[in-house]
Amino acid sequence: MEFLVRTVNNLPPDTPPERREELRRAERARARELREAGILKRLWRVPGTTGTVGLYEAADATELHDALASLPMFPWMTITVEPLATHPQEREA
Amino acid sequence: MEFLVRTVNNLPPDTPPERREELRRAERARARELREAGILKRLWRVPGTTGTVGLYEAADATELHDALASLPMFPWMTITVEPLATHPQEREA
Amino acid sequence: MEFLVRTVNNLPPDTPPERREELRRAERARARELREAGILKRLWRVPGTTGTVGLYEAADATELHDALASLPMFPWMTITVEPLATHPQEREA
Amino acid sequence: MEFLVRTVNNLPPDTPPERREELRRAERARARELREAGILKRLWRVPGTTGTVGLYEAADATELHDALASLPMFPWMTITVEPLATHPQEREA
Amino acid sequence: MEFLVRTVNNLPPDTPPERREELRRAERARARELREAGILKRLWRVPGTTGTVGLYEAADATELHDALASLPMFPWMTITVEPLATHPQEREA
Amino acid sequence: MEFLVRTVNNLPPDTPPERREELRRAERARARELREAGILKRLWRVPGTTGTVGLYEAADATELHDALASLPMFPWMTITVEPLATHPQEREA
Amino acid sequence: MEFLVRTVNNLPPDTPPERREELRRAERARARELREAGILKRLWRVPGTTGTVGLYEAADATELHDALASLPMFPWMTITVEPLATHPQEREA
Amino acid sequence: MEFLVRTVNNLPPDTPPERREELRRAERARARELREAGILKRLWRVPGTTGTVGLYEAADATELHDALASLPMFPWMTITVEPLATHPQEREA
Amino acid sequence: MEFLVRTVNNLPPDTPPERREELRRAERARARELREAGILKRLWRVPGTTGTVGLYEAADATELHDALASLPMFPWMTITVEPLATHPQEREA
Amino acid sequence: MEFLVRTVNNLPPDTPPERREELRRAERARARELREAGILKRLWRVPGTTGTVGLYEAADATELHDALASLPMFPWMTITVEPLATHPQEREA
Numbered sequence: 001m002e003f004l005v006r007t008v009n010n011l012p013p014d015t016p017p018e019r020r021e022e023l024r025r026a027e028r029a030r031a032r033e034l035r036e037a038g039i040l041k042r043l044w045r046v047p048g049t050t051g052t053v054g055l056y057e058a059a060d061a062t063e064l065h066d067a068l069a070s071l072p073m074f075p076w077m078t079i080t081v082e083p084l085a086t087h088p089q090e091r092e093a
Numbered sequence: 094m095e096f097l098v099r100t101v102n103n104l105p106p107d108t109p110p111e112r113r114e115e116l117r118r119a120e121r122a123r124a125r126e127l128r129e130a131g132i133l134k135r136l137w138r139v140p141g142t143t144g145t146v147g148l149y150e151a152a153d154a155t156e157l158h159d160a161l162a163s164l165p166m167f168p169w170m171t172i173t174v175e176p177l178a179t180h181p182q183e184r185e186a
Numbered sequence: 187m188e189f190l191v192r193t194v195n196n197l198p199p200d201t202p203p204e205r206r207e208e209l210r211r212a213e214r215a216r217a218r219e220l221r222e223a224g225i226l227k228r229l230w231r232v233p234g235t236t237g238t239v240g241l242y243e244a245a246d247a248t249e250l251h252d253a254l255a256s257l258p259m260f261p262w263m264t265i266t267v268e269p270l271a272t273h274p275q276e277r278e279a
Numbered sequence: 280m281e282f283l284v285r286t287v288n289n290l291p292p293d294t295p296p297e298r299r300e301e302l303r304r305a306e307r308a309r310a311r312e313l314r315e316a317g318i319l320k321r322l323w324r325v326p327g328t329t330g331t332v333g334l335y336e337a338a339d340a341t342e343l344h345d346a347l348a349s350l351p352m353f354p355w356m357t358i359t360v361e362p363l364a365t366h367p368q369e370r371e372a
Numbered sequence: 373m374e375f376l377v378r379t380v381n382n383l384p385p386d387t388p389p390e391r392r393e394e395l396r397r398a399e400r401a402r403a404r405e406l407r408e409a410g411i412l413k414r415l416w417r418v419p420g421t422t423g424t425v426g427l428y429e430a431a432d433a434t435e436l437h438d439a440l441a442s443l444p445m446f447p448w449m450t451i452t453v454e455p456l457a458t459h460p461q462e463r464e465a
Numbered sequence: 466m467e468f469l470v471r472t473v474n475n476l477p478p479d480t481p482p483e484r485r486e487e488l489r490r491a492e493r494a495r496a497r498e499l500r501e502a503g504i505l506k507r508l509w510r511v512p513g514t515t516g517t518v519g520l521y522e523a524a525d526a527t528e529l530h531d532a533l534a535s536l537p538m539f540p541w542m543t544i545t546v547e548p549l550a551t552h553p554q555e556r557e558a
Numbered sequence: 559m560e561f562l563v564r565t566v567n568n569l570p571p572d573t574p575p576e577r578r579e580e581l582r583r584a585e586r587a588r589a590r591e592l593r594e595a596g597i598l599k600r601l602w603r604v605p606g607t608t609g610t611v612g613l614y615e616a617a618d619a620t621e622l623h624d625a626l627a628s629l630p631m632f633p634w635m636t637i638t639v640e641p642l643a644t645h646p647q648e649r650e651a
Numbered sequence: 652m653e654f655l656v657r658t659v660n661n662l663p664p665d666t667p668p669e670r671r672e673e674l675r676r677a678e679r680a681r682a683r684e685l686r687e688a689g690i691l692k693r694l695w696r697v698p699g700t701t702g703t704v705g706l707y708e709a710a711d712a713t714e715l716h717d718a719l720a721s722l723p724m725f726p727w728m729t730i731t732v733e734p735l736a737t738h739p740q741e742r743e744a
Numbered sequence: 745m746e747f748l749v750r751t752v753n754n755l756p757p758d759t760p761p762e763r764r765e766e767l768r769r770a771e772r773a774r775a776r777e778l779r780e781a782g783i784l785k786r787l788w789r790v791p792g793t794t795g796t797v798g799l800y801e802a803a804d805a806t807e808l809h810d811a812l813a814s815l816p817m818f819p820w821m822t823i824t825v826e827p828l829a830t831h832p833q834e835r836e837a
Numbered sequence: 838m839e840f841l842v843r844t845v846n847n848l849p850p851d852t853p854p855e856r857r858e859e860l861r862r863a864e865r866a867r868a869r870e871l872r873e874a875g876i877l878k879r880l881w882r883v884p885g886t887t888g889t890v891g892l893y894e895a896a897d898a899t900e901l902h903d904a905l906a907s908l909p910m911f912p913w914m915t916i917t918v919e920p921l922a923t924h925p926q927e928r929e930a
Binding site for chain 4: 140
């Protein structure tokens with residue numbers, strides 16, 4: 001099942017640069033694992049922000065939640081999850 | 094997978110009573126089928142309205158959509174679907 | 187009477203892990219008591235968040251409030267309570 | 280249990296005056312019955328509108344809903360119901 | 373003139389218990405005075421929160437404001453005030 | 466007591482010009498009476514709309530409501546009323 | 559450049575079935591052309607609605623607008639367009 | 652003084668094409684006059700809609716309002732006007 | 745040109761009383777100057793808050809901005825500015 | 838492609854004046870570079886705030902994002918980006 005996942009990054013502006021870079025690297029590594037697992041399919045940057053919109057696929061919302069909660073940045077993120085149904089035009093495709 | 098489904102009923106107030114009753118009976122019949130299929134699990138009335146909140150279960154959002162779209166009242170309803178993940182406290186239960 | 191209860195968890199991200207775990211265990215214990223008292227009936231995780239949606243039953247809003255206020259996490263939660271009326275389809279059931 | 284009930288009146292502006300007056304009288308009569316039944320306790324006009332805020336008391340949301348749905352103006356009203364808990368300061372009073 | 377007054381309590385969760393209790397007692401005392409002055413007429417707890425909905429009566433919004441601003445918790449409260457007009461059904465009563 | 470009153474004009478775009486002009490003249494006449502009665506004190510046009518913001522004065526919300534409800538355009542207006550308290554800086558003035 | 563496009567379908571519920579089917583077929587045909595042109599890349603159904611979320615690609619917002627405005631259903635749709643920036647994680651991919 | 656003006660076009664979808672074209676031409680003509688008068692400076696299409704965002708200049712909000720109200724499409728438009736102050740960076744420019 | 749200006753005061757509740765009083769006096773002094781300059785015309789207290797609604801007059805939004813930015817409380821205020829056009833009823837007056 | 842970019846400045850009120858001035862100068866310098874690069878075209882002050890509305894031009898949202906993220910104030914800004922399509926009236930111009 002596919003989900004549209006929107007994240008807002010609440011990391012305080014005065015977070016020390018090293019800590020920020022450390023989190024960024026860990027986040028990138030974990031994201032790569034989620035891609036390899038077929039869970040994270042596409043990720044876009046919301047322009048002008050440190051937030052993202054992403055296309056995810058998981059068996060259900062519980063599996064999706066566990067994947068999102070495993071992201072190092074999870075404690076500093078506000079995440080909204082929207083379920084997507086297959087559109088008739090893409091059922092035959 | 095479980096979903097929380099909220100419906101707002103937009104049937105115009107001046108809909109002839111017979112038409113309203115006919116739709117109501119068809120809706121009730123279809124709802125009973127969805128219960129028997131294990132898709133509709135609980136249904137509540139939002140007090141003071143003709144809207145509902147319901148607990149549904151389906152393989153994914155596509156199956157849920159098809160069930161909701163099969164309701165006779167579907168053309169007159171504004172529906173919002175919220176995905177639910179299993180809470181850790183209920184994973185062991 | 188049944189209520190739909192939505193919680194948002196505002197525990198700061200930099201809360202020490204031990205303190206977080208201590209609260210989590212206390213919360214879980216209190217929740218078990220509320221289940222046994224028939225007040226907490228179902229609890230779901232809002233995917234991507236540390237928030238919940240729950241189905242509660244209480245004599246009235248005052249009894250529900252006292253139950254919610256007794257949760258160890260209460261001071262760090264934003265809670266919205268929605269009253270649920272019995273749907274005609276479930277009155278006969 | 281007490282509820283705060285807010286109504287917005289959607290009766291179209293070009294409703295014939297006689298029909299409007301007929302509904303108004305029927306509404307007033309039904310409201311009087313709800314007062315006598317101890318369900319409708321206070322009713323205020325939201326200034327500048329044809330809407331109201333009301334204090335209602337009922338066993339639960341289901342009884343409240345049935346009372347509200349019995350109002351002649353029900354099909355033309357958008358109603359929101361807010362549950363009220365007894366405040367500690369009024370528990371002793 | 374009557375007003376519907378809604379308060380949200382922003383006292384930080386980690387406020388020391390003694391300070392919280394001290395404020396609570398002062399608030400309760402001041403509220404009793406406002407009741408005796410006929411300004412505070414009814415007060416409810418918004419279930420699941422530390423907020424309130426209250427029915428107040430004052431000569432005008434200025435007198436109401438001074439009463440609300442005199443509450444010890446005033447600096448930590450977000451307050452919205454809604455003016456209430458007498459409903460025709462209660463004019464004759 | 467002073468109020469800030471905001472109106473949105475819902476008169477349908479295809480209202481016949483004569484009907485529109487008739488209502489406009491009646492509205493202007495009634496507004497003049499409210500000015501003479503000291504109820505309507507200032508009226509501004511919300512630029513780009515047919516809506517208004519106005520400063521009104523009345524004994525209370527009930528008197529204000531009766532004045533607003535007496536406006537010929539009342540059935541086609543969405544009105545919000547905000548109570549105003551006297552600012553300390555203007556108490557001495 | 560990629561865009562996230564959300565549509566809400568406002569076709570009145572009482573639209574004659576033949577007209578609805580005619581529009582649906584025309585819409586499907588035009589959508590196929592937009593896919594072949596590489597403009598429409600993915601399309602999902604918002605569960606419980608007749609609305610969609612879609613991933614589009616166009617040189618800029620003007621080209622995107624022309625594509626969306628060419629859809630037979632355009633006059634009955636409320637569309638919101640969100641620009642997407644390439645995420646650093648997908649720049650190297 | 653400069654203003655940012657946002658319009659939403661509410662012309663019903665089933666407006667006869669000739670009437671729509673007639674309005675469009677009249678709107679375009681009037682817009683050209685406003686450009687020549689230096690009032691309308693830039694106009695953009697909100698992608699996916701029949702709405703616009705525009706940069707206008709006028710002596711004040713009253714002159715701006717009269718210009719907007721003179722547009723043939725005015726009765727079918729929802730318009731919001733935002734005042735713009737000169738930015739320090741552009742004061743010296 | 746006239747403007748309706750709404751302020752929300754974000755001064756932290758635990759601001760030392762002397763500092764609060766110092767700011768209040770400076771704010772009052774500056775407000776008096778703006779009155780004498782004909783910029784600040786009326787100021788009301790939003791009941792139940794430390795916020796205000798005010799009627800201001802300035803050549804344009806830039807002059808208004810400079811006046812508002814000169815207020816000692818400016819760094820702690822959330823301000824929204826609404827442009828007002830002269831209403832036809834007040835053009836002849 | 839043109840974008841409308843809205844910024845809200847979240848720099849804490851108690852930021853030391855020297856730090857604030859240092860950031861302001863760096864921001865001004867970077868903005869000048871973006872003007873010379875043809876990316877920043879117009880910038881306005883939202884009256885009563887430290888926020889801005891700006892007209893930007895970039896190849897796409899990714900280039901725009903990089904420009905915005907390069908602003909020294911970026912970590913303290915909430916930015917919303919709106920894509921603009923060319924209006925038919927300006928296509929011939």
